[in-house]
Amino acid sequence: MTITHDKFSGGTAVITGAASGIGEGLARHAASIGMNVVLADIDMPRAEQLAAELSTAATEATAVQTDVSDPSSVEGLARAAYERFGSVRLLVNNAGIEASGLFWEVPIDRWQRLLSINVGGVLNGVHAFLPRMIASGEEAYVLNLSSIGGLSAGALQSPYLTSKHAVLALTETLYLDVKTVGAPIQVSAVLPGAVRTQIYSGASASGLAGEALREQLDRYLGQGLTPEQAAESIFAQLAKGAFWIGTQPEVLEAFAAYHADHLTKLTPPAPFVAVAK
Ligand SMILES: NC(=O)c1ccc[n+]([C@@H]2O[C@H](COP(=O)([O-])OP(=O)(O)OC[C@H]3O[C@@H](n4cnc5c(N)ncnc54)[C@H](O)[C@@H]3O)[C@@H](O)[C@H]2O)c1
Incomplete structure (x- = not known):
């Protein structure tokens, strides 16, 4: 606790998808170590309720309605955060959604919506915040939420797993570009295992197999971390x-x-079976 407190206390954290799940947990933790928190979410009632709960005499929490899939909405988030707090120490590109079903049975508009949030949301966050972070010259941190699914293949989850592989590639290349310009910004990829959230209960499922997997994964997350x-x-x-x-x-x-x-042996795709246990 003291290490994180020293590094982050007094700074501002901007967290997308902060109204629920992992984003909410990160917002609570950030506030607990003395950070101001900007809660960016499409779900304004929950974000505002959490902001009210996290605001104390020592730290400020504020909710900003944001659709991460929309570049102008994320630009508005960055403007609001910098106007209110002057700088941003930590950006967490966390908002994400799920979809299950056979590749070709997941409707194309669901594929596009998922990619525009899970991948486009990270891209929009980097575009809006990195230039401001670099211009400030201050130490900053960027966390992008991938998944252990970003290191594996699996049936019936093609949009989600595609998006999480993409977030990893995006984050690795971002890391190298930040090094290229020598900015004091630490870029990290977060690959959660099971965490007890609402992501599957709210997910769209296509076909019977998609629905069965959604239910299976919802139960699996129930055994995860808070x-x-x-x-x-x-x-x-x-x-x-x-x-x-x-x-x-x-x-x-x-x-x-x-x-x-799997890559060393160049074997065909195979699921990581231990995950379903
Ligand atoms: N829960 C897990 O076990 C797990 C595992 C691996 C990766 N992840 C990743 O962690 C991240 C958070 O997932 P979670 O499990 O906490 O999900 P969650 O469903 O509990 O929370 C997601 C939040 O994102 C918000 N959101 C959805 N679309 C949005 C949009 N367009 N703009 C802004 N906000 C939006 C939702 O309103 C919600 O508050 C996701 O990227 C997910 O892929 C989760």
């Missing part, structure tokens, strides 16, 4: 300067080993 535990783990690794951040580091290591082995 969002608060996930947030504590993420902040601890962030403070140590990690690029690869897992909510359960041993799960991340297992998926990385599986992915490396």
